[in-house]
Amino acid sequence: MIHGSAARRLLPALAVAAGFLFSGAAYALPLHVDRLDASDTYSLSEIMQALEPVIAAKKADGSAIIMSWEALYAPLSIPQRKFLDLFRQLKAADLGATSHYFGEAPPADLEPVGLQQITRQGQPETLPPQYLPRPVLEAYRRMMAAMRAAIGRELMVDSGYRAPAYQLYLFLFYMPKHGRSITETNRFVALPGHSEHGYPPRQAIDFVSLEGVDGDGDPEAFEALPEYTWLQAHAREFGFVLSYPRGNALNTSFEPWHWHYEGRD
Numbered sequence: 001m002i003h004g005s006a007a008r009r010l011l012p013a014l015a016v017a018a019g020f021l022f023s024g025a026a027y028a029l030p031l032h033v034d035r036l037d038a039s040d041t042y043s044l045s046e047i048m049q050a051l052e053p054v055i056a057a058k059k060a061d062g063s064a065i066i067m068s069w070e071a072l073y074a075p076l077s078i079p080q081r082k083f084l085d086l087f088r089q090l091k092a093a094d095l096g097a098t099s100h101y102f103g104e105a106p107p108a109d110l111e112p113v114g115l116q117q118i119t120r121q122g123q124p125e126t127l128p129p130q131y132l133p134r135p136v137l138e139a140y141r142r143m144m145a146a147m148r149a150a151i152g153r154e155l156m157v158d159s160g161y162r163a164p165a166y167q168l169y170l171f172l173f174y175m176p177k178h179g180r181s182i183t184e185t186n187r188f189v190a191l192p193g194h195s196e197h198g199y200p201p202r203q204a205i206d207f208v209s210l211e212g213v214d215g216d217g218d219p220e221a222f223e224a225l226p227e228y229t230w231l232q233a234h235a236r237e238f239g240f241v242l243s244y245p246r247g248n249a250l251n252t253s254f255e256p257w258h259w260h261y262e263g264r265d
């Protein structure tokens with residue numbers, strides 16, 4: 001404890017220092033969306049360093065894509081958590097973007113998709129673990145049974161559920177590659193709450209063919225698959241809808257691999 005005149009001399013200085021260090025002089029300001037300022041850039045790199053071992057461990061056991069906000073925040077200080085909160089409050093509309101804000105959904109009844117194996121450029125490959133809400137996984141399995149019966153082919157789940165906490169991690173991870181600009185990063189990575197992959201009431205699946213044709217390739221390659229032709233004719237019967245057709249009004253690029261579940265009614 002500090003008493004007497006020493007306290008009277010010290011406290012204002014401490015208050016200033018505490019205000020600078022902890023009230024988040026940097027964090028309380030709105031984020032500079034066109035390019036993070038120097039202070040926020042430093043905060044971001046410290047946060048990524050703190051998260052790196054946690055994310056690496058979760059990637060190794062396949063649980064990164066279903067991680068909770070609590071798990072993401074656990075290794076961070078209070079000011080760092082407040083910094084992430086600023087990102088969670090961002091809406092695409094604040095960035096002049098048109099992506100739809102779905103919000104956060106209650107935790108879904110997630111099921112592992114199970115072992116998935118494909119062949120890519122002649123090499124066998126096991127896909128990383130994926131998860132889907134139970135009704136979506138059941139609808140996907142029914143749809144693939146029908147596709148196999150009709151054309152003798154099927155599609156694997158390249159990307160299913162992605163937790164909003166992991167979505168934010170991805171967004172932060174890619175920021176340095178896009179000039180530390182939130183606006184620019186948002187053209188390539190959705191903000192949390194803005195992805196159908198993290199919104200079980202409208203759960204998205206990115207498909208990959210058994211030969212490895214996926215969303216990393218060109219849309220025309222996926223569009224040329226007989227599997228895609230079959231989906232166009234029959235996916236609706238199983239509750240799946242193409243989210244981003246050519247020339248969609250959402251100003252999102254054509255993604256023939258990305259379908260979302262709406263149910264059968």
Ligand SMILES: [Zn+2]
Pocket residue numbers: 159197204205206258
């Ligand atoms: Zn997708």
